[in-house]
Amino acid sequence: MLGQLSVFDNIALPLRLAHRPESQIAADVAEILRWVGLAELQDAKPAELAGGEQQRVAIARAVVTRPKLLVADEPTGNLDDAQARRLMTLITALNRLGTTVIVATHNISLVERYPAPRLQLAGGRLVAHG
Structure with missing residues (x-):
């Protein structure tokens, strides 16, 4: 994960690199955040998360595409x-x-x-x- 990015932006990164519309990015990231149980932490930075939470962010980023x-x-x-x-x-x-x-x-x-x-x-x- 990139430490300077929020949880949301870390997960959104591969979608942005694929030039997806921001409206689709917002919907896809919100859905995957709910799936991994981190919707309430979307604005947090990786350093603020516990190890298991960081792992779930990494998994969410891997599967969001x-x-x-x-x-x-x-x-x-x-x-x-x-x-x-x-x-x-x-x-x-x-x-x-x-x-x-x-x-x-x-x-x-x-x-x-x-x-x-x-x-x-x-x-x-x-x-x-x-």
């Missing part, structure tokens, strides 16, 4: 269980809309709760798939 591919390394690592479920619901919705999602995690319960094709590694080797 509805990318074709999302690679998430431990996306729920700093989140409480409720926020982790909310984030995984968002990621699942993105996948249903056509985004290919790759999630790397050590959280086995997360993998079991959100069934999808998976690869299991141990010692750098593939030990299971399905």
Whole structure:
């Protein structure tokens, strides 16, 4: 995140770089802020946020453009269980809309709760798939 920008502007950055209309940017950012539970912090700077809040801002910025591919390394690592479920619901919705999602995690319960094709590694080797 860029420290001098607000939460809103950090999330809006990729949309602005894509030359989207400001009205669309405002609507898209407001929607994603609600999804990640940070609407009330839209004017805050990254330094004013807790670690989990910063992580949610980074995730919001990554998904606000509805990318074709999302690679998430431990996306729920700093989140409480409720926020982790909310984030995984968002990621699942993105996948249903056509985004290919790759999630790397050590959280086995997360993998079991959100069934999808998976690869299991141990010692750098593939030990299971399905």
